[in-house]
Amino acid sequence: MLTNYIKKDSLIHKLNPAVKIFLALIIIFLSFLIRETYKLSLFSALSFILAFAAKIPKEFFKTLGFIMTPLLITLVIFHGILNPAATQVIATFYFLSIKLDGLIIGFNYFAKLLSFVSISYILIFTTNPADLVASLSKLGLPKQAAFVTLATIQFIPLMEEKAKKIMDAQQARGLRIIGGIIQRIKAYIPLLMPLILSMLDEAYERSISLELRAFFSKNKRTFFREELWRKTDTITSIILAVIVGGIIIV
Amino acid sequence: MAIKSKSVEKNDKKESIFKNIGKDFTTIAIVLIPIAIGINQVGRLISTALGLPIFLDTIGTIFAAMLAGPWVAGAAGFLTNVVTAIAYGRPTSVFFGLVQLGLGLVAGYCTYKGWFKIWWHVPIIGVVLAATATLITSPISVLVMGGISGTGIDLVFAFFQATGAKFWTSIIASRFLTDLLDKAIIATYLPWLTIKGLPEKYVKLFRYAKLIK
Numbered sequence: 001m002l003t004n005y006i007k008k009d010s011l012i013h014k015l016n017p018a019v020k021i022f023l024a025l026i027i028i029f030l031s032f033l034i035r036e037t038y039k040l041s042l043f044s045a046l047s048f049i050l051a052f053a054a055k056i057p058k059e060f061f062k063t064l065g066f067i068m069t070p071l072l073i074t075l076v077i078f079h080g081i082l083n084p085a086a087t088q089v090i091a092t093f094y095f096l097s098i099k100l101d102g103l104i105i106g107f108n109y110f111a112k113l114l115s116f117v118s119i120s121y122i123l124i125f126t127t128n129p130a131d132l133v134a135s136l137s138k139l140g141l142p143k144q145a146a147f148v149t150l151a152t153i154q155f156i157p158l159m160e161e162k163a164k165k166i167m168d169a170q171q172a173r174g175l176r177i178i179g180g181i182i183q184r185i186k187a188y189i190p191l192l193m194p195l196i197l198s199m200l201d202e203a204y205e206r207s208i209s210l211e212l213r214a215f216f217s218k219n220k221r222t223f224f225r226e227e228l229w230r231k232t233d234t235i236t237s238i239i240l241a242v243i244v245g246g247i248i249i250v
Numbered sequence: 251m252a253i254k255s256k257s258v259e260k261n262d263k264k265e266s267i268f269k270n271i272g273k274d275f276t277t278i279a280i281v282l283i284p285i286a287i288g289i290n291q292v293g294r295l296i297s298t299a300l301g302l303p304i305f306l307d308t309i310g311t312i313f314a315a316m317l318a319g320p321w322v323a324g325a326a327g328f329l330t331n332v333v334t335a336i337a338y339g340r341p342t343s344v345f346f347g348l349v350q351l352g353l354g355l356v357a358g359y360c361t362y363k364g365w366f367k368i369w370w371h372v373p374i375i376g377v378v379l380a381a382t383a384t385l386i387t388s389p390i391s392v393l394v395m396g397g398i399s400g401t402g403i404d405l406v407f408a409f410f411q412a413t414g415a416k417f418w419t420s421i422i423a424s425r426f427l428t429d430l431l432d433k434a435i436i437a438t439y440l441p442w443l444t445i446k447g448l449p450e451k452y453v454k455l456f457r458y459a460k461l462i463k
Contacts, residue, residue, distance in 0.1 A: 004339050032394075063339055071395070074404055082411050109395065113342065120341035129336065144280050148325075152284040152333050159288040160295060167299065177300055184300045189440065191296050192289075196313065196444055199285045200452050207278040215277065 003153060004063075004124050012054035012126045016233045017135040023240055024123040030248070031116040037104075040111035042247045047118035054126050064118060072110055079106030129153055134225040143221065147210075159199065166194050267362055271321050278455050279318040286310035286326040287333055290350075304432040311354045312379070313441035316366065317456040320358025327354040345394045349386045353433070356382045358458070366462045372442050376434030383433060384426040392421065 007013075012020075027043050034040060051060040079086070079102040086102030123132075130150065137146040170190050171177060177187045289310030297306040311330065315323035327350025331343045360366060360375050406427060410420030445462050453459045 003337060067340065075395075078404070078408075082408065113395065117341045120335065121339070124336055124339065124341075144275060148280060148283045148329060149333070151281075152287045152329065153337055155284045155288045156291050156333070156337065159285075159292050163292045163296060167296070181302070184302060185436065187300060188296060188302070188306075188436070189443070191300075192293065192309070192440065193444060195292065196289060199288065200448075203278055203281045203285050204452075204455065206281045207276075210281065211277050 003129050005128050006056050006059055006125050007128075008055045008126075010053065010055045010126075011232070011236070012050055012122070014230075014232070015126075015236055016229055017127050017131050018139060019233055019237050019240070020123050020127055021132070021136065021139075022237075023244075024119050026244060027119045028116045030244075031112050034248075035108070037108050037111045039247055039250065040108075040115045042250070043115035043244075044111070044118050046243060046247070047115070047122050050122045051118075051125075054122065056125055060118075060121055060125060063121060064114075067117065068110075068114060071113060075106040075110050076103065079103065079109070131225055134223055138223070143215075147215070159195065162198065163191070163195055167191055170194075267320065267359065270319060274319045274321045274457065276318075276457070279322045279457075282314055282318055282456075283322060283326045283329065286314035286323070287330045289313060290326075290330045291334075304428070304436070306432060306436060308350060308353055308383075308433060308437045309440055311350050312357045312437055313444065315354050315357035315458075316361050316441055316445050316462055317459050319362060319458045320355045323354030323358045324351045325354075327351050342394065345390050346387065348390060349383050352382050352386045353379055357438075361458050361461055364461050366442060372438055373434060376438035377430065379438060380426065380429040380433040383429045384422060387425050387429075388418070388421050391425075 027046075031040060031043065048060075051057050054060075080098050081096055081102070086099035086105070088100040089097045090100045091098045133141070133146045133150050137143060167177070175187055175190055176183060177191075178184070287310060290307045291310075293309045294305055294307040297304065307330070308327070311323050311327040314326045328347040330350055331345075331347030334343045335341045356379060357375070360378075365371050365375060406424035407420055410423050411417075415423065442462070445459055448459065448463075453463060
């Protein structure tokens with residue numbers, strides 16, 4: 001299965017997925033509503049604390065740095081130097097001038113992105129995708145959508161493996177995948193076509209097995225994965241609600 | 251067989267496209283969604299392996315549009331980016347799911363109207379798709395990311411900015427240039443060629459495939 005879930009034994013991992021989903025949705029929504037940079041930074045700080053509470057600080061900051069550093073560099077360059085709306089020049093190198101208000105705009109965008117990316121990571125890293133989908137479908141996600149999400153996560157590694165096999169097989173038969181750009185674009189077709197056709201076969205078989213198992217049955221469903229609502233869930237959600245509310249008011 | 255009778259219905263071309271939403275999601279169409287998402291991801295994988303300068307991550311969406319119509323394709327397109335966010339750890343891609351959604355809807359509508367039947371229509375629809383992608387991407391990239399994407403497109407953008415073009419002009423021009431290469435040339439032709447050569451066995455399974463053949 002293709003997932004970023006890190007198995008650890010912590011309070012955040014044991015939390016009901018519904019709490020984490022609501023927290024993530026609220027913070028993502030607020031990230032785009034709130035303009036003040038310091039409030040956005042406080043939201044990121046909350047996610048950082050949660051990362052430590054979930055015992056995954058190493059993985060969390062590594063992934064965050066990997067994703068956010070290039071964004072920080074490009075944002076600072078584009079808004080600090082190239083943004084035509086900025087005027088306050090603070091330093092000039094040859095023909096490039098760095099502008100203060102441009103930098104402020106750049107950092108504001110960065111804070112926005114950081115606050116919602118870090119809370120998404122908390123959700124992704126601490127929740128098993130199967131539990132996530134199970135609690136989403138209890139909250140009213142249609143079973144078709146639940147099936148599609150889980151099936152996709154299982155399908156992609158399978159297809160990647162198949163694609164590699166096809167690449168090897170076609171090269172063994174004399175397909176040239178190096179050379180000029182036209183040559184390489186031409187090579188794309190014999191690589192993707194067999195994959196698509198074999199996957200259509202697979203789709204047909206899967207649709208038969210879904211219908212055999214009464215996928216479209218209107219009866220009430222039961223769940224293999226049961227997530228119970230514990231007392232700690234209530235306490236944690238109240239604490240989190242107070243913190244988020246506090247950040248909005250401050 | 252149950253699947254066949256559900257998928258193939260007569261005279262459904264005359265119905266309004268909005269009445270088809272429920273009907274479009276047949277069992278095989280639902281199973282097609284994970285596959286379309288997989289093709290989107292693997293398409294990018296192969297493109298990287300071949301060292302091509304374009305992403306080619308919309309082939310699956312357009313393929314789904316040609317087989318199962320706009321609604322299924324839109325869902326597949328949007329979910330592609332949701333899955334990218336969850337599985338590959340890139341949360342910002344969720345917002346660009348709207349681009350895939352739009353592409354799926356437009357490509358599906360063109361299929362529904364039967365515009366894919368004639369070969370020289372394909373590049374024209376490709377240009378329309380590229381324009382759709384540009385129109386949706388540009389505002390999103392400005393609102394969410396402040397105009398940047400963190401990829402090679404930024405260099406094209408910087409080039410336009412350096413020549414003295416306005417902010418919006420440079421964003422739209424840089425996006426359109428890359429989208430044109432990606433969508434208009436390969437991402438539309440490849441699924442179209444596949445479906446033109448599709449065995450009759452598969453064409454029967456999907457409602458929209460016969461509108462292209």
